[in-house]
Amino acid sequence: MMIHKTKGIVLHKIKYSESSVIAKIYTEQFGLQSYIIQGAAKKKAPVKNTLLQPLSLLDMVAYRKETAGLQRIKEMRLDSQFSTIPFDVNKSSVVLFLADMLYKTIKEEESNPAMFQFIENTIKKLDEKQTNATNFHLLFLVKLSKYLGFYPQGTYSITTCFFDLEEGVFCPHQPFHNNFLSNDLAKTLSQLLGTNFDNIDTLKISREQRKTILVKLIDFYRYHLANFGEVKSHEVLEEVLG
Known part of the structure; x- marks a missing residue:
């Protein structure tokens, strides 16, 4: 057994006993890891439960x-x-949803510095926004899909005005x-593909479009990731964002 220093991002935790929890933490050095944290609920715990909030850095x-x-x-x-x-109830609801998506998405127990840095920097941008x-x-x-290996391909135009969720590509004809x-x-x-987090406020997306494309993006993930599972946290997010 060795001791290592690493950064981590909390994705999920479950109660293990009256005072202990198991936390799923995405680490910079080792990818996704499961940690048993004994006595986390006790006042004098060396590792406190309050540090294990969704997406805590x-x-x-x-x-x-x-x-x-x-x-x-x-x-x-x-x-x-x-x-x-x-x-901020909007931001905290976004964080709960993103933590749920990352928990269902990241399975690898290996280091991926580029993806870790993307997630870390993006969470900080949300907090600073x-x-x-x-x-x-x-x-x-949309941006996370690049690190997972199924970033949308092609470009939207008058002649390529369909996006095939299963194939992950813009195409000229309606899929079968x-x-x-x-x-x-x-x-x-x-528009999302051409936007970054610094100019996200330039996006004009209606409430109905936002709800529909969120469901479609979740489907997009489901088509491209094995054992993705069911997502319900977006329903709460939609209620909060309106």
Whole structure:
């Protein structure tokens, strides 16, 4: 057993006993890891339960044993303290949804520095953002797909006005199945592809378009990821964002 320092991002936690939890943490050094944290609910716990909020950014000192399914944490502290997310219902709802999506998406127990840095930097941008976050989750899902290996291909135009969700490509003809975007929704996806988080407020997406394209993006993930599972957290997010 060895001791390592690594950054981590909290994706999920479940209660293990009266005072202990198991946390799924996406780490910079080792990818997705499961940690058993004993006594987390106790007042004098060395690793406190309050640090394990969704998408918390952590500095960790952890024990690592190659053959162990559950790892252990020696020390843990916040790497970055959120200043707005805990106090903004829209942002906190976005965080809950993104944590759920990442939990269902990331399976690899290996380092992926580029994806870790993308997630870390994007969470910080959400916390720093001064205006509303109504389209933030849509852009996050589109950009994340690049690191997962199924980023949308091709470009939207008058002659390629359909997006095939199963094939992941803009195309000139309506696919022979129902899993596609057309017209305004395909154009909206194209706009998301050409947008970054610094100019996200230039996007003009109606409430109905936002709800529909979110469901379609979740379907897009389901078509391209094995054992993706069911997502319900978007329903709560839609209620909050309106």
